[in-house]
Every structure is written in C-alpha cells, then in structure tokens.
Amino acid sequence: MTLPIETPAVLVDIDIARRNIRRFQDYADRNGIGVRPHIKTHKLPQMAELQLDAGAIGITCQKVTEAEAMVDGSARIKDVLITYNILGKEKLARLERLNERVILSVVADNQTVIDGLSVHFAHAGKPLTVLVECNTGADRCGVAMPAEAATLARRISDASGLRFGGLMTYPPADGAARVQSFMSEAKRLIEADGLKVPTITSGGTPGMMEAAEAPITTEYRPGTYIYNDRSLVVRGVATWENCALTVLATVVSVPAENRAIIDAGSKVLTSDLLGLSGYGHVLGRDDIRIDQLSEEHGRLVSDGPIGLKVGEQVRIVPNHACVVTNMVDAVHVLEGGKPKGQWPIPARGCVL
Amino acid sequence: MTLPIETPAVLVDIDIARRNIRRFQDYADRNGIGVRPHIKTHKLPQMAELQLDAGAIGITCQKVTEAEAMVDGSARIKDVLITYNILGKEKLARLERLNERVILSVVADNQTVIDGLSVHFAHAGKPLTVLVECNTGADRCGVAMPAEAATLARRISDASGLRFGGLMTYPPADGAARVQSFMSEAKRLIEADGLKVPTITSGGTPGMMEAAEAPITTEYRPGTYIYNDRSLVVRGVATWENCALTVLATVVSVPAENRAIIDAGSKVLTSDLLGLSGYGHVLGRDDIRIDQLSEEHGRLVSDGPIGLKVGEQVRIVPNHACVVTNMVDAVHVLEGGKPKGQWPIPARGCVL
Structure with a gap:
C-alpha cells in the first residue's frame, strides 16, 4: 500500500503506541510500581499526555531543555525528573525557573554537582529535590557503592536550597537483582543516618517486565516501550x-x-x-x-x-x-x- | 581554556575552514578542475559563500530541500547540482520552482526517474539538466556499465523537458583509475551517438588530492574537506x-x-x-x-x-x-x- 506521504518520513501508529503504554502500565499497577516514562523516545507532549492518561505519575527527561519543551508543550505535565548531573550557570537558571512551574527533581553522583546546585538554589524561592544516582552495572554515571550513596544523601540533605529525594539508577537489562541489593543496602544506610528515602527509581525498557523482581523499586522509567524497535x-x-x-x-x-x-x-x-x-x-x-x-x-x-x-x-x-x-x-x-x-x-x- | 559556551556545542573554527577551502581550490586550479563543494558537511549559506569566494563554480546538494535552504539563504548561490534520483510529485514541483531561480541540474540512473522528470518538465517553462549517475566502485547508485550510461544519455536527450548534462559519479577513495576508464568509455559512446558531454563530475574528500589522476574529470565535489574529521x-x-x-x-x-x-x-x-x-x-x-x-x-x-x-x-x-x-x-x-x-x-x- 502506497501512503500519500513524502519520503523519507517517520510514522507513528498511535493505536500501537496506546497498546504499548497500556501493557506496561497494567504490569506496574499490578506490582505497585509508579510509571514515570522517559520522553526521550517520543519527545512529544501529546504522547506524554497519553502516558499520563494511562496512569503515569510524571515524566522523565534527560536534559533541561527537553524538560522545558515538554512543560511548555502541555499544561498537564506537572512532575518532571531530570536524570542528569546538571552543571553551569545557564542550566541552573533554567532549572530554577522550571522548579517554580512544576514538581521537579534532578540527580547527582558527585560533590561538585551538589555544590553547584546548592550555591544556586540557596537563594532560590523553592528548594530543589535531588536524588543520588547509583551505578548498578551499566558503568555510565552513578556512585559505585551504597556507602557513597549514603554519604551524598547526607550532603544533599545538609546543603542549603536542596532536599534529598531518594535514589536513581539506570541498570543493565538483567540488573534487577543488583538493583535490589544495591538499593536495599543504600536505603538501610541512609535511614540509619536518620533520613527518609521517598523514591527509588529504576528504568530501561529491556528489563521492564522484570521490574518487580527488584521490589524495593518505587517507580520505573521506561522510554522505548511506547514505540519499540x-x-x-x-x-x-x-x-x-x-x-x-x-x-x-x-x-x-x-x-x-x-x-x-x-x-x-x-x-x-x-x-x-x-x-x-x-x-x-x-x-x-x-x-x-x-x-x-x-x-x-x-x-x-x-x-x-x-x-x-x-x-x-x-x-x-x-x-x-x-x-x-x-x-x-x-x-x-x-x-x-x-x-x-x-x-x-x-x-x-x-x-x- | 574554558570557553563561555553552554555545552554540548558544535564549534567551527572559521580560520581553519578558510585554509581548508583554499588548499583544495589551489590544487583544483592548478589541475584545471572546477570545484563544486558538497554542502552536506556545513549546511550553511555563509560557508558556501566562502567556497564561492575562493573560486567554486557552484554547489552540490543531496536533497531538494537542502537546495531550497541554500538558495533561500544566499542570493550568491546560482548554480546547484543535486546528486540524487528525484521521484514524486511534491519533489518535482519543488524542483521546477528551483529550476526557475538558479542553474539547476540533477542526476538519474534509471528510466523510471527519467520518465518522472520528463512528464513533469515537459510542461515546465524551462528544461531541466540531467546527468547520468555512474557506479565506479562504491556500489551505491549508478549504472554499472558505460554502455548503460550512453543509453540513458540518449534517452535524457530525447525526453521532452530534459537536457543531457553529462556524467556524475561518487567513487571510492582510491577510485581515480576506475573513474578515468569508466568515464572515458562512456564519453566515447555518448559522443559516437552524436551527443556532447559537457560535465564529468566526481567527488569525495578522501580521494580529492588524486582527483587529477582521472584527467577526464571536469569538476570535483568534495564535502568534508572544509571541516575535516x-x-x-x-x-x-x-x-x-x-x-x-x-x-x-x-x-x-x-x-x-x-x-x-x-x-x-x-x-x-x-x-x-x-x-x-x-x-x-x-x-x-x-x-x-x-x-x-x-x-x-x-x-x-x-x-x-x-x-x-x-x-x-x-x-x-x-x-x-x-x-x-x-x-x-x-x-x-x-x-x-x-x-x-x-x-x-x-x-x-x-x-x-
């Protein structure tokens, strides 16, 4: 069948996308896991709205400008996690403006990033929520050991302008067991230090149907699942x-x-x-x-x-x-x- | 040295670009080869103007919309070769409008494309120049044999609304000898058929400093040479x-x-x-x-x-x-x- 579309073109079958969203939302609902889809796959406010309609608790973005584009594009996007170490005056100023518009959280895996966020947000109208990024095997960003996560949690909690929000990881596809052990130990250490760990967030489409094998996970951030590939x-x-x-x-x-x-x-x-x-x-x-x-x-x-x-x-x-x-x-x-x-x-x- | 630029960012050092342009232009001038830079590398009218300033005879684009963007962006771009088989009503309509604004040529390596161009341009105000694309070893597009090139040259020449413009190839880096032999034979056959071969155009930065080893080449289309990588x-x-x-x-x-x-x-x-x-x-x-x-x-x-x-x-x-x-x-x-x-x-x- 020839489609009346000038090529090359990227097509999205919205019926299939809706079914894909539903399938994971149902799994997450059955297992008591919040869904916070990563918008990097679609980059579209309309698709984020379909995900929110299905029951998502908010969205995930990787960069500050992505978050701006999504929040500008839909008044229904009110809760955004940016899973990135954010550095630099311009980005911090953008972050502050976003933090005034929505429930915003970011991550940090090192003291330099925490210091930068704190220096800026100490003088902001509203504190910024910061989660600690943990390396559970993907060897990209993230602290290597639960004890380091606990150290950074304390520093975030003590830093002016910041609020400790929990733990974040982007594990390998088969990483559920490692997520469970790392996060359990980190949570134990942080709670022993007198802090609460409101959120433990994991992600990745390849491992999403095993998300519940790390029951410590409170929310999950699949991206590609909406389209597949x-x-x-x-x-x-x-x-x-x-x-x-x-x-x-x-x-x-x-x-x-x-x-x-x-x-x-x-x-x-x-x-x-x-x-x-x-x-x-x-x-x-x-x-x-x-x-x-x-x-x-x-x-x-x-x-x-x-x-x-x-x-x-x-x-x-x-x-x-x-x-x-x-x-x-x-x-x-x-x-x-x-x-x-x-x-x-x-x-x-x-x-x- | 820290640059006051928000990252990630793509930087272009214009002094180096100018030197790169000059180096190949000098080589081409010494060897009597016209330079028709491929804009796919920079995608910028300003850079095309630097190339024209240095002595380029025109530009090369790969897609119709690239050509539109470049012609819209600089009144000094007056000669454009689109090295692509162009199909479809919308693209042909765009091509016709471009053909009224600049000296335009395109390529074809098969009868279906020639037929499509001819059906459209038979009723246009100005004929379209079409070169035959030849495969000299890259095994992408292009007719496989000089005899096929001669057959298509004749068909273009006979087609309403079209004018035969010559031969085009995108050879492998070490393809000069093959370009010389393929093009010499194709030219001989086409001339024996009573047609002129005004242009023989080759390209590719890796082989550009050996362009003169295929002396039948009248023009060369380097792209990456302006920036290198x-x-x-x-x-x-x-x-x-x-x-x-x-x-x-x-x-x-x-x-x-x-x-x-x-x-x-x-x-x-x-x-x-x-x-x-x-x-x-x-x-x-x-x-x-x-x-x-x-x-x-x-x-x-x-x-x-x-x-x-x-x-x-x-x-x-x-x-x-x-x-x-x-x-x-x-x-x-x-x-x-x-x-x-x-x-x-x-x-x-x-x-x-």
Missing part, C-alpha cells in the same frame, strides 16, 4: 506487530538484481547498531538486509533477486526508535492505519 | 590541526579513576564509526578512548587515571563532521580562536 524485537521483548514507529522510504534505484537504494540514510535511520548487524528491518521482507547507510541513501541487499521497483515504498523498523525521532522535525501520525496528520517534535535536538 | 585524520589525509569542527563538552561525572562521562552523546557526536573504533578524538589526550555513547552521555576511558575533573571542558574531533552538523540547530563560530557568535544551520534536517 528492532533492538527490542531481536532481544525478544517486542514483536514487529507492536513496533509503533516505522520509517517510510521510497526505492530510488535498483542498480543490480540483488541491490536496491532507498531515500532514507543515516540522517533518518541513524547509525545506531545497538549490537545488531544492519540498520533496520524492512517489514514483510525478512530476506533483505540494510547493509550500508550514507547520509541520504540506504542500501538494501538480498541473497536472491531483491524484487523491488523504483518508486515503490518500504516501511522499516529502525534499530533504535529514540534516536530516529531526533532526526526529523515532525512525525506522521497514523490512526486506524491511516495518516492523521503531522505532529511537530518540540523536544527534538534539545541537548542542553 | 577523525576519519580523515586516521586515513592520513588531514591532521588534528586542520580539523575545523569540534564538539565542546563538559565532564559531568568521574565515577571511577579511569572513567569520565561527558554531556555529549550520540545526539551530538552520532554513532557513525566509518570503520573506526571509538566515537571521536579528545584533543590533547591521545590516551583517552570514547568507548561508548548513549543519547546524552559519552563515556571516556583511559588505561591509567583519566585526570579529568567534573566541570572541565573537553574538545572532541568527531569521527564524521557532516553528520554532526545535522544534530544541532546552530554552530558556534570561532575566529582568531575566540567565539564570534552562533550561526543557525538552515539546511539541517532537510531530508526530503
């Missing part, structure tokens, strides 16, 4: 049928019997591999590999005749949905399988 | 000192002695590897590897102590400059090593 299908946690985001492309050349070139390259599909080989899955064509991308061309190859014609459209599930929504100014929304219009993406490119 | 330094065709584009980032966490996390991830540096390992080069720190990116975090590791502090800035030469300018709405221009202001990037995200 090839990486999640390959991991076995999604199927092609529940991939809400696809890239629509047109075949522009069939220069050899087993090779076709499409008008979507790395500027739409991105070079993210996430450990996979190839740059996406052509729906309905298991035999095709997208073996090479340049910026505006994607190369499709097959072991046999490729059987595609110049001018034909293909739909591709990208390796990683989150990065694709950062490449275009708008997504085309499908409802009942039909194009319903374009939604501009206000939090695209918000890296500050 | 890590991929070109590793290939030995640039040095760190002539990399004009860098990413400025701030260390936000030093969670282990040999690991630091910066505020630039794949949303600025991109996941493009171009065959390299790691995601960029930290200037002045040969010992550091950027071994992992997530969207908003870059992970720096070293075999010994990383020796970076939270809050410190680093400057990174990315693997691939062209894709980085697609990730941000503006670049920070440096002149004499000092920030001179921001230039919005009008051709960012122009994938249609």
Whole structure:
C-alpha cells in the first residue's frame, strides 16, 4: 500500500503506541510500581499526555531543555525528573525557573554537582529535590557503592536550597537483582543516618517486565516501550506487530538484481547498531538486509533477486526508535492505519 | 581554556575552514578542475559563500530541500547540482520552482526517474539538466556499465523537458583509475551517438588530492574537506590541526579513576564509526578512548587515571563532521580562536 506521504518520513501508529503504554502500565499497577516514562523516545507532549492518561505519575527527561519543551508543550505535565548531573550557570537558571512551574527533581553522583546546585538554589524561592544516582552495572554515571550513596544523601540533605529525594539508577537489562541489593543496602544506610528515602527509581525498557523482581523499586522509567524497535524485537521483548514507529522510504534505484537504494540514510535511520548487524528491518521482507547507510541513501541487499521497483515504498523498523525521532522535525501520525496528520517534535535536538 | 559556551556545542573554527577551502581550490586550479563543494558537511549559506569566494563554480546538494535552504539563504548561490534520483510529485514541483531561480541540474540512473522528470518538465517553462549517475566502485547508485550510461544519455536527450548534462559519479577513495576508464568509455559512446558531454563530475574528500589522476574529470565535489574529521585524520589525509569542527563538552561525572562521562552523546557526536573504533578524538589526550555513547552521555576511558575533573571542558574531533552538523540547530563560530557568535544551520534536517 502506497501512503500519500513524502519520503523519507517517520510514522507513528498511535493505536500501537496506546497498546504499548497500556501493557506496561497494567504490569506496574499490578506490582505497585509508579510509571514515570522517559520522553526521550517520543519527545512529544501529546504522547506524554497519553502516558499520563494511562496512569503515569510524571515524566522523565534527560536534559533541561527537553524538560522545558515538554512543560511548555502541555499544561498537564506537572512532575518532571531530570536524570542528569546538571552543571553551569545557564542550566541552573533554567532549572530554577522550571522548579517554580512544576514538581521537579534532578540527580547527582558527585560533590561538585551538589555544590553547584546548592550555591544556586540557596537563594532560590523553592528548594530543589535531588536524588543520588547509583551505578548498578551499566558503568555510565552513578556512585559505585551504597556507602557513597549514603554519604551524598547526607550532603544533599545538609546543603542549603536542596532536599534529598531518594535514589536513581539506570541498570543493565538483567540488573534487577543488583538493583535490589544495591538499593536495599543504600536505603538501610541512609535511614540509619536518620533520613527518609521517598523514591527509588529504576528504568530501561529491556528489563521492564522484570521490574518487580527488584521490589524495593518505587517507580520505573521506561522510554522505548511506547514505540519499540528492532533492538527490542531481536532481544525478544517486542514483536514487529507492536513496533509503533516505522520509517517510510521510497526505492530510488535498483542498480543490480540483488541491490536496491532507498531515500532514507543515516540522517533518518541513524547509525545506531545497538549490537545488531544492519540498520533496520524492512517489514514483510525478512530476506533483505540494510547493509550500508550514507547520509541520504540506504542500501538494501538480498541473497536472491531483491524484487523491488523504483518508486515503490518500504516501511522499516529502525534499530533504535529514540534516536530516529531526533532526526526529523515532525512525525506522521497514523490512526486506524491511516495518516492523521503531522505532529511537530518540540523536544527534538534539545541537548542542553 | 574554558570557553563561555553552554555545552554540548558544535564549534567551527572559521580560520581553519578558510585554509581548508583554499588548499583544495589551489590544487583544483592548478589541475584545471572546477570545484563544486558538497554542502552536506556545513549546511550553511555563509560557508558556501566562502567556497564561492575562493573560486567554486557552484554547489552540490543531496536533497531538494537542502537546495531550497541554500538558495533561500544566499542570493550568491546560482548554480546547484543535486546528486540524487528525484521521484514524486511534491519533489518535482519543488524542483521546477528551483529550476526557475538558479542553474539547476540533477542526476538519474534509471528510466523510471527519467520518465518522472520528463512528464513533469515537459510542461515546465524551462528544461531541466540531467546527468547520468555512474557506479565506479562504491556500489551505491549508478549504472554499472558505460554502455548503460550512453543509453540513458540518449534517452535524457530525447525526453521532452530534459537536457543531457553529462556524467556524475561518487567513487571510492582510491577510485581515480576506475573513474578515468569508466568515464572515458562512456564519453566515447555518448559522443559516437552524436551527443556532447559537457560535465564529468566526481567527488569525495578522501580521494580529492588524486582527483587529477582521472584527467577526464571536469569538476570535483568534495564535502568534508572544509571541516575535516577523525576519519580523515586516521586515513592520513588531514591532521588534528586542520580539523575545523569540534564538539565542546563538559565532564559531568568521574565515577571511577579511569572513567569520565561527558554531556555529549550520540545526539551530538552520532554513532557513525566509518570503520573506526571509538566515537571521536579528545584533543590533547591521545590516551583517552570514547568507548561508548548513549543519547546524552559519552563515556571516556583511559588505561591509567583519566585526570579529568567534573566541570572541565573537553574538545572532541568527531569521527564524521557532516553528520554532526545535522544534530544541532546552530554552530558556534570561532575566529582568531575566540567565539564570534552562533550561526543557525538552515539546511539541517532537510531530508526530503
């Protein structure tokens, strides 16, 4: 079926997105876990509203400007966690303005960040809530040991302008046991020091259906689950049928019997591999590999005749949905399988 | 040195860019080759003007909307080649409007594209110039054999609304000999058929200083040469000192002695590897590897102590400059090593 949409284009099937939201919300509700979706996947206030409608307690953003775009875009977004170490005068000034508009919290994993936040918020009208980021195996940010988490919790609690909000981690997909042991020990130490630990927040779509295996978790921050992508299908946690985001492309050349070139390259599909080989899955064509991308061309190859014609459209599930929504100014929304219009993406490119 | 710029940010040193432009223009002038820079690297009308000032004969774009953004952005851009097979009503209508404003040419490597162009331009006020794209080893688009090029040249020449403009190729880095043999044979066949071959255009920064080894080439389309990047330094065709584009980032966490996390991830540096390992080069720190990116975090590791502090800035030469300018709405221009202001990037995200 040819869609009346100029290509390349990013399509979002809103019916599938709604089902994906519902599925995890139901799981979280059954297990008494709050859902705080990460908006990095969709970057759209409208999608955040669907998540809030389903029962989400608030949203997660990675950068201050993302939070600004989301709060500006929906008056219904009233509770935002920015899971990032925030540094620098301009960002702190933005943070202060946001903190006056919504229930805001951020994280810190080191004294320099706590000091910067405290110097700024000591003179602000309202204290800022700060959680301690903990490393439970992803080896990105986060304190390495529960004792360090307890030390920083005390320092946040003692710092002017700040309020200790709890513990945050972004674990590996199979990290539930490690989350449970790290967070239990950190909580014990912090409570022994006379502080409360209101929130213990974990995240990640690959491990979300095992979130309850770390029962200490009070809230969970899945991102990709709303759209799904090839990486999640390959991991076995999604199927092609529940991939809400696809890239629509047109075949522009069939220069050899087993090779076709499409008008979507790395500027739409991105070079993210996430450990996979190839740059996406052509729906309905298991035999095709997208073996090479340049910026505006994607190369499709097959072991046999490729059987595609110049001018034909293909739909591709990208390796990683989150990065694709950062490449275009708008997504085309499908409802009942039909194009319903374009939604501009206000939090695209918000890296500050 | 700490720059007063909010991070992450993309910096362009305009003095280095000017020197890079000059170096290739001088080579091309000595060898009687026209320079038609590909704007995909900078996406900026101002940079195209520097290239025209230096002696470029026009510009190259990959997509119709890129050409629109460049022509809208500078009245001095009057000659544009779009090196793409263009299909679809909306794009053809845009192409017709552009063709009325500037000297425009496009390419085709198949009959379907030629038919689409001809059906549209048969009724346009001005014919469209079409070159035949030839595959000289990159195995992306392009006809496989000189005889096919001659067949398409004849068909373009005979098609209403179209004018045959010559031959175009995007060869591999070491493709000069193949360009020379393919194009010589194609030209011979086309001329034997009674047609002229006004332009033979080749491109690619890695092979640009060997462009004259294919003396049949009348013009060359380098893109990355204006900024250079890590991929070109590793290939030995640039040095760190002539990399004009860098990413400025701030260390936000030093969670282990040999690991630091910066505020630039794949949303600025991109996941493009171009065959390299790691995601960029930290200037002045040969010992550091950027071994992992997530969207908003870059992970720096070293075999010994990383020796970076939270809050410190680093400057990174990315693997691939062209894709980085697609990730941000503006670049920070440096002149004499000092920030001179921001230039919005009008051709960012122009994938249609």
